Amino acid sequence: MADLQYLERRRARRRVNQRSARIEIEMPIPIDVRKKPMDVKVRVTTGEGVEIAWSDGHVSRYPFDYLRDLCPCALCNDEREKNARLKASGGGGGAAVLPMFKPKVKAKGANAVGNYAIQIQFSDGHATGIYSYEHLREICPCEACGKEFRAK
Numbered sequence: 001m002a003d004l005q006y007l008e009r010r011r012a013r014r015r016v017n018q019r020s021a022r023i024e025i026e027m028p029i030p031i032d033v034r035k036k037p038m039d040v041k042v043r044v045t046t047g048e049g050v051e052i053a054w055s056d057g058h059v060s061r062y063p064f065d066y067l068r069d070l071c072p073c074a075l076c077n078d079e080r081e082k083n084a085r086l087k088a089s090g091g092g093g094g095a096a097v098l099p100m101f102k103p104k105v106k107a108k109g110a111n112a113v114g115n116y117a118i119q120i121q122f123s124d125g126h127a128t129g130i131y132s133y134e135h136l137r138e139i140c141p142c143e144a145c146g147k148e149f150r151a152k
């Protein structure tokens with residue numbers, strides 16, 4: 001019986017705590033907090049790519065050539081836009097232009113940019129792309145993220 005009373009008191013106290021903390025509980029979690037990287041591994045020597053473990057428990061794995069293709073720098077953005085326009089205008093007689101053989105791009109090195117991004121030096125000499133974690137989360141190549149971010 002004494003135990004029961006004790007439990008009852010504890011429960012009551014918890015109720016009070018919940019009430020006083022209500023505003024905090026109902027606040028939406030800011031998106032950048034959920035997407036915070038907890039562990040970032042850039043596997044340059046093995047050439048495996050970048051692995052990021054996020055604060056919401058998700059783990060993203062990016063091959064280096066995938067990141068190279070999605071380089072967010074102004075130059076590559078221009079290039080991608082030009083290619084998209086070319087495709088849209090049906091240039092080249094409608095036939096798909098065969099991609100030139102290129103060796104798979106790897107990374108020569110990488111460094112952190114503040115605490116918001118990483119910069120990768122690619123084996124083709126390109127190094128101007130700064131990959132913010134926010135951007136990286138959006139381009140996560142896994143199926144679940146593809147549905148969430150690229151469905152539209």
Ligand SMILES: [Zn+2]
Nearest residue numbers: 071073076129
């Ligand atoms: Zn670039």
Ligand SMILES: [Zn+2]
Nearest residue numbers: 060140142145
């Ligand atoms: Zn993902």
